[in-house]
Amino acid sequence: MTLKVSAKDVNPKQVGSFAAAPRFLKLLSVFTLTLVLIPLVYLAIRSSENGWDSFVSIILRPRSVQTLFTSLALSLTVAIGALLIGLGVALILGKTNIMLRRLLLVLMPLPLAIPSYVIAYSYLTINPFLRGFWISAIILILATFPFVAIPTYALIRKINLNQEEVARTLGLSPLGVLMKVIWPQVRVASVAGALLSALYALSDFGTVSLMRLDTFTRVIYTVYRATFDRSGAASLGIMLLAVSLFVVFLERRGRGLVVPSSGQGRSGGVLAIGNYRHLAFLFVLSIYFATLVIPGYVLISRSISVGNSINIGNLISVISNTALVAFLGASVALLLAIPVGILSARFKSRFAQVIENSLLVTHALPGVVVGLALVALGARYLSGLYQTIYLLAFAYALLFIANSLGSVRSSLEKIPMRLDEVARSLGQTYSQTLRRVILPIATPGIFAGWLLVFVTAMKELPATLMLKPTGFETLSTSLWTATSISQYSQAAPFALALVLIASIPSYLLNRPNLAEREVMRENKDL
Amino acid sequence: MTDIRIDGLTVYYGTTRVLNELSLFVPTQNLVAVLGPSGCGKSTLLRSIAGFVAPKAGTIRFGSTLMSVSSVQVPPERRNVGYVPQEGALFPHLSVSKNVGFGLAKGKDSHKRIAEMLDLVGLADFKNRLPHQLSGGQQFRVAIARALAPAPNVMLLDEPFSSLDAQLREELRYEIKKILKDSKTTTLLVTHDREEALVMADLIAPMKNGKIVQLGSPQDVYNNPSGLETAISTGDALIVPAIKTKAGKIYTALSATKPLRGESGNVIIRPEEIEISFKKEKSNAKVSEIEYFGHDALIHLELANKIKVSARVAAPVAVKVGDRVNAKQKGPLRFFSKN
Missing domain, CATH: 1.10.3720.10 (MetI-like)
Incomplete structure (x- = not known):
């Protein structure tokens, strides 16, 4: 039995493949990558502004x-x-x-x-x-x-x-x-x-x-x-x-x-x-x-x-400044990372890999470099954003997007592809599947990743120093300012607050649970 | 309700050809089991029908409606198939009733349909549970109810019972077969478990190297396999050397005499088709080992020319290892020439 395909069988609206990533994901991912690359490209342009010879003479x-x-x-x-x-x-x-x-x-x-x-x-x-x-x-x-x-x-x-x-x-x-x-x-x-x-x-x-x-x-x-x-x-x-x-x-x-x-067999042991x-x-x-x-x-x-001389009002406003910018930065990083995370966790194409790898290497970006790039870019082209907390938040997003992407990706990877398939077979389009199945399941993991970036961003120093609006102080810049004029004791409350608010939570969130995992494994063996 | 017509379907993964001009017809309201070893491409066939894999060539139609041709793929969400993957794949964040209602448009009717479906699979009392609070068998029933709820054109089951333990598997087979029959849904099931295929299917389609090699009722395929592989994939099979004369007479290693010339090949014998008896003077085999299963036993025999066969006998077992017996073949002789 051979069935011939005739022209009227084909409805052009129906063209589309399951395996290929939806176009909006690709577009958003390219947008993210572009946004991340612009400051760096600009930095390169700026360094060669006075000609290649000048660049060489500076580095020599x-x-x-x-x-x-x-x-x-x-x-x-x-x-x-x-x-x-x-x-x-x-x-x-x-x-x-x-x-x-x-x-x-x-x-x-x-x-x-x-x-x-x-x-x-x-x-x-x-x-x-x-x-x-x-x-x-x-x-x-x-x-x-x-x-x-x-x-x-x-x-x-x-x-x-x-x-x-x-x-x-x-x-x-x-x-x-x-x-x-x-x-x-x-x-x-x-x-x-x-x-x-x-x-x-x-x-x-x-x-x-x-x-x-x-x-x-x-x-x-x-x-x-x-x-x-x-x-x-x-x-x-x-x-x-x-x-x-x-x-x-x-x-x-x-x-x-x-x-x-090799996984099998006993492990551990004592020398x-x-x-x-x-x-x-x-x-x-x-x-x-x-x-x-x-x-x-x-x-x-x-x-x-220095307990008695602490200006509590000032400390609280510094803490809330710190939290506010870090909150914005972590959120922007997350929003930019989500499309790339979905693309690389659910559609293993070369395109996705290239974008993901380019974003992951940004964890090498020193805060000073990002700060410098955004200062240069902001002062010349983005005067509306320059000297605002939004540009600073964007710096945080650039610095921590790799961490954000990592957590989005690993939360999404744990969800079996079969769930996508079942949802599609039940009549859902890809965006409906994302909204009804994938994102709800991944949300706790993605939120934990966001929280980690949030507390990590609170500790950032150099980009904050370069980009903060005048008069706007965070915990790290207050610590820096007091220390740079040798008022070591005055800096202590800021340092302590930084450790309590940022360091300890980020330790608790990121702890690989080495000891606990071992206890669990030992109990399972019994 | 519709039939499935697959014609010349070819699928590549990279440069590997997984399906090779495969053709298959699944009649309306029938349950067809595609039977084959892992890696033969049967899951790919299922996933192509569901729309998760884009075939390189060939067509898939539901009735007369074209679903897939190399240039056009109807996306999975518009094919209206009921898909039950391995282990059910319930949505872990949704309750039983929300899982079942997932593919239904919101509204008053959907509640009615969910209740109907839960009654059908006997889980009305569990509608507010989350998947992880259910046993493996219950999860599977929910997966069936979820797939059936939107009244799909066809049902696709991918190794549905493989993750369940043996006893549960047997119970569920009958139950699910009945549910699918009652709902009159055309169903394609892929499995590597021959018993599952024989018990559940109206038609069995053994698959080999990306092709369907036969299509017939379970009895038909079991009794008249189209080839050695099909014979082995549908049940225990003994491959015994044989010679076919010009006149069409077939002599096997079990025959008393042997022709001088003829075409050499093999015959396939099912162990239950070998009869053993104690006729000392006519003995042609020695009992080398006995595999005892309780309700029956497999008697391994060594023939004079070192050829090994086995006979399935009902309990109680009268022979013991070392006995000399007469083995005789009583069923049809299925001859396959060497070339």
Whole structure:
């Protein structure tokens, strides 16, 4: 039986395919990408405004070369330090039975939530004469070692215990097991974590400025403030951006190489290191002491000592300013991210991948670069937005859109495609399916992601300094202002409020629940 | 209510051809089971009919209405098909009655229809539950009710029972078959479970390498399979070497004599078609192993020429391992030439 197709069978209105993404999603995604790229493209244009020769002469200036060298040295030092400390902490928590293991594990991600400039500030309060390369490096290492420790720990716990036991029966000592069984399996993840530390060091502005170390971020800010020489600052910004993108490139390449450990079998287990475990305990404790206890003590004690002179009204208005801009920024980031998230989670096309990847690399954008780009763009073309909180909120959106996209995408990916199909077969168009099925299910996850961006944006410093309207202060800028005129104690309440309102919630939201997950798994085994 | 006419359907995933000029006719109000191993393309066939996959060539029609031709695809939401994927895929955020009413236009009639559907699947008391508060069997019933509620042209069931345990599966088969029959909906079901296909379907369509190789009633396909694969996919099958003479007579390894020449090939014998008896002087086989199932048993036999066959016998089992017995073939001889 052959059925011929005749012209009257075909209703042109019916053309459309299930697999192809609806056009409005593609258009909105392109819009998002364009919006994100405009400031960066403009920065590039601006840096070459005085001609290619001028650009080259700026980046070849001795001061630029010196800055490049300092920045690279700092980020390399931070990467190595974070790698060593992160590996050490992960190994000790994952492979030994030290005291308070669970508590130390739960606290492990906390340093990531505390802005490094708050740690730097608390050390300066104790000793106002601290400055320079090494103290900056140490603070950045303390603030970022969890980038290495968290993934390394997770992998260490996943390694099949049978592998280690087989290695022992084949004649390896515990140290041999560590070097020949464990290290090869965690190496890629640990180094990728260290590259994130390096990236953080490259884009950090607060710590190096407080410690008066001339890296890119501080020099760009100084050049911009002192001379309003935006082309010069823009050239340096492009240099910084190039270095950052290179680090992201390395990190993303590495991430693809992580070999998943074989899932079956027992995992965990303890390396017998005898009495060395007391030493190990002291090591972990001292890291936590320097990262969490000292800053915590300083913030609380100084806040109490200036307690009477705190202007509560001012503090509240600063807090509400901070929350307002962060709220706007997180919301804009979410709105821009949603179409791209839907496109990349539900339609796995090359088009979606290109847009998604271009947006994800924006997590490499240093706040200083985004601030500079928007200042330059705003002053010249967007005078209506310049010096308003809306431009600042847009800066936050640019800085955190990658995080937002990540959470949108992962919430959407958990929803089986079958639900889309069933909804379509029940007569719903794609937009109806989105509205009635996909978004309602994904909302809690998307909201949690929004909340995380919201609290993270509250901690942003350099872009806020460059873009805030005159007279408008946030927690981070108040802390900065007080510190830059050496009024360390006066800054304490702002720092404390920042930690309480932003750092601790972002820690609670983002905590990988390492310890809890383990308890659950152990209970399931019983 | 309509039939499904598929003609020359070809589907590619990338460069892999999944459906190869497949043709199939599903008569109105019939339940047709497409039976095939995983990877044979049966889910792709179903998804093409539902409109989730765009075929490269060929046509799909519901009755005389064209649904799919290479240049034009009616989008899934305008095909009015009832789709029941594996594990039901209920909307986790909606109650049972909202799930069932999902495809209905809002209004007074929709409440009536939802109640009707819930009665049909026996879940009227569960209408306010959320999917995760239901058992696997209940979830599946809701999925059926949800698909049937808008009175679809055709029902499409994708390995519907595969996630349920064996006992529940058997109960549901009859129940769902009855519901679909009563609703007079044309249904296409794809499965790799031969028992499911035999029990549920009016017609069975074995599938191989992206093509439907046969279409017939369960009995017909079981008794007269069109090929070795079809025979194996519809039940236990013994493949025994055989010779066919010019005169058309077929001799198998079980025959007492052997012709000097003829076309060599295989015959397919179902284990229940082998009869064993204790005739010492005529014994041609030795019992090598017994697989005991309770209601019956599979007796594995080794013939003189090392060829192995097995016979299904009803309990109680009278033979034991090592016995010498006479094995005889009693059913039709289905000869398939070697080439």
